[in-house]
Amino acid sequence: MSTKKNGSEALFNSMINQGVKYVFGLPGAKVDKLFDLMEHSDNPKAPKLIITHHEQNAAFIASGIGRLTGKPGVVATTSGPGVSNLATGLITATSEGDPVVALGGQVPRNDIARLTHQSIPSKELMISATKDSVEVQDPNNLSETFANAYQTAMAPKSGATFISLPKDVLDSEVTVPEIKELSPIKQGSANSEIVDQIIDKIKNAKLPVILAGMRSSSEEVTEAIHHLLHKFSIPVVETFQGAGVISRDLEKNYYGRVGLFRNQIGDAILKESDLVLAVGYDPVEYEARIWNVDRQGEVINLDSIAPEISNEYQPDLVVQADIAKTMRDIAHNLPADISLSDDMKSHLHQMQLSFLSQDEVPAEDPKKGVHPLAIIKELQDQVDDDTTVTVDVGSLYIWMARHFRSYKPRHLLFSNGMQTLGVALPWAIAAALERPEKPIVSVSGDGGFLFSGQELETAVRLNLNIVQLIWNDGYYDMVKFQEEAKYGRNAGVDIGTVDFAKYAESFGATGMHATTNAELKDALKKAFATPGPVVIDIPVDYSDNSKFVSALLEEY
Known part of the structure; x- marks a missing residue:
């Protein structure tokens, strides 16, 4: 015979099943049972409740967890302004690809359409700030709703999801089991024909350059980029969110970061390049209308998502696939003797000397x-x-x-x-x-x-x-x-x-x-x-x- 549980307990168990380590937020009457479970649970796998001083900051901390780990950070707040204060944090996370699941308390279902205390259209408010925003109407749907929000937050392009939780839904009995731990989302490599096309373009380019964007900053993609650079030493320009893609032993391949004002060495080398390999690049980081103007070269867009096409960004080849696997396939199939010309190496060396001189302290x-x-x-x-x-x-x-x-x-x-x-x-x-x-x-x-x-x-x-x-x-x-x-x-x-x-x-x-x-x-x-x-x-x-x-x- 199964033990009775309410919606808060089902949601709490669902977070445990998905391996949530922390929940950040502020308490309130609409979510107090959920907070009570987290505060007083003796389950060693229970997420640690960390109270902050503003809901926006709780969302920022959760997005930091998402960016660092690749798994959604979780934030929980009460109804009304507790939810509305999340907006900036969730918009930032969604824009910048940081997975977050936000839980917002809500008035009971029969009060949602009334002008009652802290009644706001939470689900509708958060639609523009998140990848997905839903309101749970049946307590038996709580676990599957959380599981789907968790998976959606992680799926490329990562971002925030929001679940509105009416008080009576959290208080009501749940009769179904919780969703178990989710399987990882996997993509395959680009097919061999596409990889061969990329290699042909790289072989025929005088100055191929990697533009390492936000989705190049995972450990797997970074290692794949390193693998390629050890075989073919070409310049890499990082976006701000691609910072750190170049390791210390590959510093000779680092040609700065771009992301604000078109006057850096990275901008110069992108302009000069006859083939930009945009890896995990997102236009929100640095619009193509800034870096891709008055260029004559081609662009290959390699990413886990389809690019946003604009008048300024129409890649010559779009590859939507697992970035790391595809980069490794490219590296493996490049000719063993591939190299930039001696004249190009000399030119790049002079550019780097100028670049390094800018770090001198006055x-x-x-x-x-x-x-x-x-x-x-x-x-x-x-x-x-x-x-x-x-x-x-x-x-x-x-x-x-x-x-x-x-x-x-x-x-x-x-x-x-x-x-x-x-x-x-x-x-x-x-x-x-x-x-x-x-x-x-x-x-x-x-x-x-x-x-x-x-x-x-x-x-x-x-x-x-x-x-x-x-x-x-x-x-x-x-x-x-x-x-x-x-x-x-x-x-x-x-x-x-x-x-x-x-x-x-x-x-x-x-x-x-x-x-x-x-x-x-x-x-x-x-x-x-x-x-x-x-x-x-x-x-x-x-x-x-x-x-x-x-x-x-x-x-x-």
């Missing part, structure tokens, strides 16, 4: 603050290849994307689809949970940090070893320097000053100031040796930001 001027290149150098000197660095949006993320090196995929995280402020600290919390033995660094501007800075208490409560750098200048500077470039003045960007070291201490974290290069070097050493979260407040010198929009592609 002379220090303590009156202005610490230069971004000095911050990056001191950080680069302190981290290793296993360090996860999460980067917020703002002027700092342009500097970090252009100059900070990372040699493992999904160890340098950017938001470049939605450019969403406030992601760095929540993502760092996700990284500290998933990689507890590895160093974790969060890099934010003062404006971006204040979007989610309250989660510093969450990091303190969980005793997470996170080093948080704050580039502090008192402005929304990414807007400021662009306004000044366009209009000769700025407007609406002054956000005042905050002492972030004191802010950190008020949450129980360690706070530090670093006003010179030497102080920053010392602060970083101390921070990495200090248990728990550490915040370093750095006055930043953004006087060179004007070069972002004034430098011309031809200079490279």
Whole structure:
């Protein structure tokens, strides 16, 4: 005889069956039974409930889990504003390919159409923010709904899914068993005829270039790209979300990152290439209307999903298949003696010398603050290849994307689809949970940090070893320097000053100031040796930001 269970218990068991490790969110009356089960379960496989200070940040942490692991992070909230506060986090996850399952409480079914307390059309609200948004009407459907949401979130292109959970559905009896662990989603390689076509194009190209996009950043695809490069050494340009695809031993193949302003070495080499192999590339990262203009070469689009076709992006060959398997087949079938011409190798070497010279730290001027290149150098000197660095949006993320090196995929995280402020600290919390033995660094501007800075208490409560750098200048500077470039003045960007070291201490974290290069070097050493979260407040010198929009592609 089976034991009776209600909808909350069926949903809880379903999360266990799918191996969910954490659930992030805020409590409320519509989901209190589900939270009670997670908080007090003695099942060692039960997901750990982690309470945050805002639903948006809970969604960010869940999306960080999704990006790091490839499996959906889970966020749960109560009804009404608990659900609506998820919107930005879920839109960001869906845009940037991060799998998330969001659970939102809802009023009882007979109140959904009434103007009652916290009654909103949750399912309809989330349709535009997710891959799929549903509302459960029968408690016996809870487990299969969760399983389908979980699978949909993972399926290419990964993203967020949303389940609206009426209170009476969670309270009602369930009479069917839960869905068991799902089988992995598998794709096959491109067929041999297509692989031969790709190889012919590569053999006939003078300068084939790999554009490594967001879906190239899985471990399997990255290893396949490495396998090809060991056989045929060609340039690789990373998108921001493709950061880390190039390993340290293949650094000679690294030609920068593209994702904002068409004036980098990566832009120059894409323009010059007569064959771009776009691997896992998504236009939300860097629109083709920016990098694929005035080009004469061909484009091969290799991805697990079909590309979005536009006037600026009409690939000559579209291959929808398992990326890693197809890349390995290409590498295996390339001629053993394939190589770029000596003239091309010499040309590329000169481009790289120019590229490397851009990392030089200018002379220090303590009156202005610490230069971004000095911050990056001191950080680069302190981290290793296993360090996860999460980067917020703002002027700092342009500097970090252009100059900070990372040699493992999904160890340098950017938001470049939605450019969403406030992601760095929540993502760092996700990284500290998933990689507890590895160093974790969060890099934010003062404006971006204040979007989610309250989660510093969450990091303190969980005793997470996170080093948080704050580039502090008192402005929304990414807007400021662009306004000044366009209009000769700025407007609406002054956000005042905050002492972030004191802010950190008020949450129980360690706070530090670093006003010179030497102080920053010392602060970083101390921070990495200090248990728990550490915040370093750095006055930043953004006087060179004007070069972002004034430098011309031809200079490279």
